[in-house]
Amino acid sequence: MLQKSMLFLVFALSSAMAFSQKGDTAGVVPPxxxxxxxxxxxxxxxxxxxxxxxxxxxxxxxxxxxxxxxxxxxxxxxxxxxxxxxxxxxxxxxxxxxxxxxxxxxxxxxxxxxxxxxxxxxxxxxxxxxxxxxxxxxxxxxxxxxxxxxxxxxxxxxxxxxxxxxxxxxxxxxxxxxxxxxxxxxxxxxxxxxxxxxxxxxxxxxxxxxxxxxxxxxxxxxxxxxxxHLLFAPGYDMSYLVFLPTYAATAWYHGKTAFQDQPLEAFLDEARRFSEEIYAPALLKGDRLTAAERQSLGEKLSAYTGLSADFWQRANFRVEAGEFFQELLRGEGQTVGRLDSRFTGVSPDGIGQRADRDPQSDAISxxxxxxxxxxxxxxxxxxxxxxxxxxxxxxxxxxxxxxxxxxxxxxxxxxxxxxxxxxxxxxxxxxxxxxxxxxxxxxxxxxxxxxxxxxxxxxxxxxxxxxxxxxxxxxxxxxxxxxxxxxxxxxxxxxxxxxxxxx
Structure with a gap:
């Protein structure tokens, strides 16, 4: 390995000298x-x-x-x-x-x-x-x-x-x-x-x-x-659709869904189906949803995610990730992790709209x-x-x-x-x-x-x-x-x- 180190040094020095001879105004590149x-x-x-x-x-x-x-x-x-x-x-x-x-x-x-x-x-x-x-x-x-x-x-x-x-x-x-x-x-x-x-x-x-x-x-x-998909950009509903199954998984882990009797993978298959067949068409319909449709959609989203139907309706059925972190365990004064939603941490702002920290990052950094x-x-x-x-x-x-x-x-x-x-x-x-x-x-x-x-x-x-x-x-x-x-x-x-x- 000593011979290899010498070769590295010779190569680096020769490259640096060559570069310097070509007019490097910053001087010789260190090896x-x-x-x-x-x-x-x-x-x-x-x-x-x-x-x-x-x-x-x-x-x-x-x-x-x-x-x-x-x-x-x-x-x-x-x-x-x-x-x-x-x-x-x-x-x-x-x-x-x-x-x-x-x-x-x-x-x-x-x-x-x-x-x-x-x-x-x-x-x-x-x-x-x-x-x-x-x-x-x-x-x-x-x-x-x-x-x-x-x-x-x-x-x-x-x-x-x-x-x-x-x-x-x-x-x-x-x-x-x-x-x-x-x-x-x-x-x-x-x-x-x-x-x-x-x-x-x-x-x-x-x-x-x-x-x-x-x-x-x-x-x-x-x-x-x-x-x-991750940006929740204005007018771009795909972010909400692809995040929904992970909201559901997180709520299931913390015991907040109406599907706690189901195994996780079976529940997530149902969440995928809901996102594709019910949630996506509803978002596509936008403001044309009737009052009855809005009520029904809010209740279904609540059952999957643990957030109240009223919260979903007030959010116009579009809840960003930071809002979900903050809302799911708000009543317990906690927020869930972004990198890993099994982790929870103290939420210092009880009325904040979005979480200002990631418990998993705090826990392991x-x-x-x-x-x-x-x-x-x-x-x-x-x-x-x-x-x-x-x-x-x-x-x-x-x-x-x-x-x-x-x-x-x-x-x-x-x-x-x-x-x-x-x-x-x-x-x-x-x-x-x-x-x-x-x-x-x-x-x-x-x-x-x-x-x-x-x-x-x-x-x-x-x-x-x-x-x-x-x-x-x-x-x-x-x-x-x-x-x-x-x-x-x-x-x-x-x-x-x-x-x-x-x-």
Whole structure:
């Protein structure tokens, strides 16, 4: 590994010098830094040693000009072959570091949290992650430019990376250059993204495939492909329709529906039917609903969601997610979680229209962030002088460009969607498989939105069958829920084994 480190340093210095000789007014680009260690994980009784790298790669643009120190953590099984699968994983945000997947389910260590309650203060427990897939695949955790250790260098600016297309391009460049650098181009390859990371994944599928780098599989955790579904925009009723089944799931969990005697999945089938056959036509009819129809619709919505019929009528049958969080348990002085509606927290504003906090985020953020930074500096050996940034929203000037090629009509952005990219990649590569993992209690990226998108990709049946849907009785980060951790491992491991030819 020492020889490899020297090669990294020589490559970085030569690139920096070349860039400087071409007239870099900012001076010499400092070399990327990589910190090496050996990590261990025990999975199903098997002790596995891993060569770990944490640091940055000197990312180059299409003209080989340095543009970023791109942060990553790489786990490679000792003695593994180049034919071993490799997974590139990232979180969402749109600009969040990868600590959540890293310490939640994918890395060799996981942080213990009190699901579905609040975790106490430090010390936090970092334990062996028996639910990882490191026994069958190597792993690269990616931190996009703006988070982790990733920063622009040379003539590049933050804005060159902060946008839908800019993000797809830079991560695509990183994956290609990393595969070349590590001699892994011919390995079975996978993308794994969570939340906005699935939106990114759909674009990356097409971007990489168009460059001749086809994935064996793509894993979507808590997915969204059409951002319009989440925005509750004026005059756009689709948001209310796709959120309704998750409102129902949340109310069922908290004992607020008229269907408590039904099993959850049977109840959600009924909620889907209601949304399609009764709720959608009513919203389409709009102000033409009669008084009797309004009364009937309010009562039915109340039965499914636990909110009063009067509340639904006063909301004109359109309740936004933040309003639902606040209203469901208002009488108990509590609000439910956005990322995971099993979590509840104190609602300080008893008359507020919308929740001003997310109990699940409040409950787990401190343990994840603190435990990861402890692991990064103490376990992975990263220089403490390097600042690791967990989210970009605190960065001065942070602004995301939501424009995406193909989303425009009449020179205006009509949608915010990477669903067409996914459909294009699947159509061009009939061997490509997609695994989508959905949390029933996820009120950030709701499962019925994903189902709607998949049902409207316009794919022939034999291609659509390449999309596999799995469901969890948990939320956005289903891996905080112990039974879902085991299911996650089983679903992802089986998917990788089947699509890599190892099974």
């Amino acid at each position: 990327a830094r990589v910190f090496e260690s050996v990590q261990e994980v025990t999975i199903e009784g098997q002790r596995i040693s891993l060569d770990a790298e944490a640091g940055t790669l000197l990312l180059r643009d299409e003209n080989d000009e340095p543009i970023a120190h791109f942060g990553y953590t790489y786990y490679q099984r000792q003695g593994g072959s180049p034919s071993r699968p490799i997974v590139f994983a990232f979180n969402g945000g749109p600009l969040s570091a990868s600590i959540w997947l890293h310490l939640g389910i994918l890395g060799p260590k996981r942080v213990v949290v009190n699901d579905p309650g609040y975790t106490g203060p430090a010390p936090y427990a970092l334990v062996n992650n028996e639910y990882a897939t490191l026994d069958i695949a190597d792993l690269v955790m990616i931190d996009p430019v703006g988070v982790g250790l990733s920063k622009p260098v040379g003539k590049a600016k933050w804005k060159d990376f902060w946008g839908v297309d800019q993000d797809i391009r830079s991560i695509g460049l990183f994956i290609e250059q990393f595969l070349i650098q590590e001699g892994r181009l011919n390995s079975p390859k996978y993308l794994l993204g969570e939340s906005y990371g699935t939106f990114r994944n759909a674009g990356l599928m097409k971007y990489l495939q168009d460059k001749g780098i086809a994935m064996n599989g793509v894993i979507m955790v808590s997915a969204v492909f059409e951002l319009n 401190a343990p994840y962030i603190t435990a990861f930074k402890h692991y990064l500096y103490e376990g992975l050996g990263v220089d403490p002088a390097l600042t690791y940034t967990t989210g970009a929203y605190g960065r001065e000037g942070f602004k995301w460009d939501w424009g995406h090629q193909g989303n425009y009509r009449w020179n205006a952005q009509a949608v915010i969607s990477t669903a067409p990219d996914m459909a294009d990649a699947l159509s061009k590569n009939p061997n490509l498989k997609v695994l989508i993992l959905n949390g029933y209690y996820d009120l950030a990226t709701v499962f019925y939105s994903v189902e709607h998108t998949i049902n409207h990709l316009g794919l022939p049946a034999h291609i659509r069958d390449n999309i596999i849907m799995k469901y969890y009785e948990a939320g956005h980060m289903m891996y905080t829920h112990k039974p879902s951790m085991q299911q996650f491992r089983e679903d992802v491991s089986s998917f990788i084994l089947e699509t890599s030819g190892l099974k």
